[in-house]
Amino acid sequence: MDLSANFWGNKYKSNKIGWDLGAISPPLKAYFDQLENKELKILIPGGGNSYEAEYLFKNGFKNVSVVDISKEPLDNLKKRVPKFPSSQLINANFFDINFTFDLIIEQTFFCAIDPILRVKYALKMNDLLNENGKLVGLLFDAKLNEDHPPFGGNKQEYLSYFKPYFKITKMESCYNSYHNRKGMELFVMLHKK
Template sequence: MAEQLDDNFWSNRYLNNSTGWDLGAISTPIKEYVDQLKSKELSILIPGCGNAYEAEYLLAAGFKKVTLIDISEVLVKNLKEKFSAEIEVGKCEVIHGDFFKLEGQFDLVIEQTFFCAINPSLRPQYASKMAEILAPNGKIAGLLFEMEKPEGPPFGGHTQEYLGYFEPYFNIKTITPCYNSIKPRAGTELFIILEKK
């Protein structure tokens, strides 16, 4: 790929408001998953968090340990302002950085358009890094695209390909077509729940 999907690339997308992937709210499948979580003490990571509507929803619902990471400096600056009250009381942390260099342990990773935003050559590394940062029995939950889209971002892919990355590290609890996608994404999303082995 000629294009570097780095800070400059993503910061320019935010500065130019070229964010077609941005739903403006938490997606229905993730909202319904979050709504059934019992413990508000879970340590939750949202990588490649974008405008972080998921974090907004989690914090409003009483979750106390939400970490956001994004490679775009412009975006992270905005998020630090947006979540300043939650950051101050220790309920939220916002990191400007590269997910692949992240350290820490999390109970749950919310996957919302991060996997499809990275260069597909990094997908095996994504799976191993997720296993590294998840606590025992930790989970990835969220959405992957099920469609042909070699030119991205977002990049597409298919279930069989994804299983190849995840099965070495995770018990596949769910990988199924979404029944509750928003209309523009109907028929193109898989809901996943992967539990660390």
């Protein structure tokens, strides 16, 4: 299965980005709107066009980093938000980064990686979080594709990956999903153990 930088770059170049909402995801906007500490060091992995990073940055969160294996979406974010620090737009494989963060946001990255990497994802998320750090975001709660992204799953499966490394504060059906994702998402809040 080819999920390389070229694979993703070609998706952006040909505008075959059906996962891209073109705006911040409503559940994440609601979560961000209640955050008070603007000094949080935040990572959005596999961030794509990252409307979430744009929203956070424009609302005073200046310690937001986006990592993506593909350069195209990082360039797109920089065009939309010219003042976004280039040093916080990281063109790399998520599994190769080694900074630490207070908060990591999950938004269509987990469903884009090969499912055989899910245990490695949970471990890496734990490693990248500071003490008391949180992983917050959305996971698909639906059977999706088996041979190409997005890859689906369910709560029981996800718990098996995350329970060894995280206290599960919240993993429940999302009540405020974007209209075409209603009934298909779990909102998750996981605290580093």
